[in-house]
Amino acid sequence: MTRVVIAPDSFKGTITAADAAESIARGWRSVDPATEIVLRPMADGGEGTVSAFAAAVAGSERMPLTVDGPAGARVETDWLLLPASEDAPRGTAVIDLASTSGIELLDELRPFDAHSGGFGQAIAAALDHGVSRLVLGIGSSASTDGGLGMLAALGARFIDAEGLDVEPGARGLLRVAAVDLSGLRAAPEVLVLSDVTNPLTGARGAAHVFGPQKGLVDTADRNSVDAALAHLADLLGLDESTSGAGAAGGVGGALVVWGARLVPGAGEVARLISLASEVHAADAVITGEGSYDGQSGDGKVPSFVAALAADAGVPALIIAGRITVDADRGLFAASASLTDLAGSADAALAEPAHWLTAAGAVLAESVFRTD
Numbered sequence: 001m002t003r004v005v006i007a008p009d010s011f012k013g014t015i016t017a018a019d020a021a022e023s024i025a026r027g028w029r030s031v032d033p034a035t036e037i038v039l040r041p042m043a044d045g046g047e048g049t050v051s052a053f054a055a056a057v058a059g060s061e062r063m064p065l066t067v068d069g070p071a072g073a074r075v076e077t078d079w080l081l082l083p084a085s086e087d088a089p090r091g092t093a094v095i096d097l098a099s100t101s102g103i104e105l106l107d108e109l110r111p112f113d114a115h116s117g118g119f120g121q122a123i124a125a126a127l128d129h130g131v132s133r134l135v136l137g138i139g140s141s142a143s144t145d146g147g148l149g150m151l152a153a154l155g156a157r158f159i160d161a162e163g164l165d166v167e168p169g170a171r172g173l174l175r176v177a178a179v180d181l182s183g184l185r186a187a188p189e190v191l192v193l194s195d196v197t198n199p200l201t202g203a204r205g206a207a208h209v210f211g212p213q214k215g216l217v218d219t220a221d222r223n224s225v226d227a228a229l230a231h232l233a234d235l236l237g238l239d240e241s242t243s244g245a246g247a248a249g250g251v252g253g254a255l256v257v258w259g260a261r262l263v264p265g266a267g268e269v270a271r272l273i274s275l276a277s278e279v280h281a282a283d284a285v286i287t288g289e290g291s292y293d294g295q296s297g298d299g300k301v302p303s304f305v306a307a308l309a310a311d312a313g314v315p316a317l318i319i320a321g322r323i324t325v326d327a328d329r330g331l332f333a334a335s336a337s338l339t340d341l342a343g344s345a346d347a348a349l350a351e352p353a354h355w356l357t358a359a360g361a362v363l364a365e366s367v368f369r370t371d
């Protein structure tokens with residue numbers, strides 16, 4: 001083993017992608033100091049997307065602003081201004097929803113009241129600045145509001161049966177009777193990096209798949225929100241089956257209505273950091289995320305990196321905070337779970353860097369045992 005690429009996503013709630021990659025490298029080097037290690041922290045549109053661009057694009061500038069967070073309290077955040085280029089003469093704004101309306105900004109889950117308004121406010125700020133192009137990362141959201149909050153911040157109106165504006169969040173979504181897009185700001189060129197490819201509704205849709213992690217724990221509640229998303233799609237003329245429309249609680253679908261183009265985020269970030277050529281030149285690639293589970297096949301970082309590795313004929317290895325029984329282990333030549341190594345989820349969550357280093361060593365040993 002002479003060259004190893006380490007390309008994890010962040011481990012949500014515990015450690016950034018960059019720190020995770022360094023910790024894994026430390027563990028690998030403790031087994032084989034001679035291996036050349038290439039660090040390529042990844043993101044998929046969810047948290048860490050702006051950071052990945054900031055690290056990769058020279059001359060980019062953080063633009064601070066304050067928005068209404070997912071629970072209403074003000075959040076100090078920023079968007080990223082990429083330098084002007086031939087095809088974007090007034091610059092490109094990169095904004096991630098995780099930094100304005102993300103689940104990690106909540107003190108407690110608010111399945112009916114959390115909303116995506118702050119993301120719309122940040123987009124409006126970038127439009128006010130006059131940028132030529134928007135690159136929007138979506139994922140890691142706190143809400144299932146169908147993108148109502150975001151579109152409202154951009155000038156749309158969502159009206160109840162009495163003709164009044166509905167309240168923010170899924171609570172308002174459940175009562176929408178009509179939409180008025182006449183005041184919606186015009187979209188420039190908008191590229192959306194989506195962390196998942198799920199449709200808006202149904203068994204693989206926003207409410208049923210990502211609702212529970214946001215607090216929509218009752219099946220009856222998820223069914224109501226799912227039906228409300230379907231109604232919203234009808235009103236907006238959106239095809240519910242659009243790939244990625246179910247990302248970030250339906251923000252993906254709302255952005256399609258605004259005229260955006262949705263692409264799988266992992267692929268776009270990988271292109272930016274030249275991951276494919278690094279993987280081709282490697283003897284193995286290590287990826288990872290907090291929870292490697294049944295959702296991870298839908299365009300998330302580990303399955304994307306595994307596909308790149310398969311194309312290159314290079315073995316892929318995975319480290320995750322936990323690996324559930326429904327996860328597809330078959331994509332990887334070896335795996336390590338921090339929860340198993342630490343003996344409990346609490347222990348793994350308490351010291352992520354320590355257990356990532358241990359996992360890096362375990363994977364290196366497994367490779368050298370079979371060499």
Ligand SMILES: Nc1ncnc2c1ncn2[C@@H]1O[C@H](COP(=O)(O)OP(=O)(O)O)[C@@H](O)[C@H]1O
Pocket residue numbers: 010011012013014015046140289290291292295300320321322338339345348349350351352
């Ligand atoms: N160090 C860790 N040890 C154990 N589990 C972790 C660790 N870090 C994150 N997790 C688990 O991973 C979950 C987040 O999953 P992750 O894959 O990072 O995000 P997502 O699936 O939303 O992209 C957390 O809720 C937590 O349960």
Ligand SMILES: O=C(O)[C@@H](CO)OP(=O)(O)O
Pocket residue numbers: 046138139140141142195196210246247248249
């Ligand atoms: O925000 C969400 O609804 C989901 C899917 O986009 O993101 P994550 O799986 O990262 O929590």
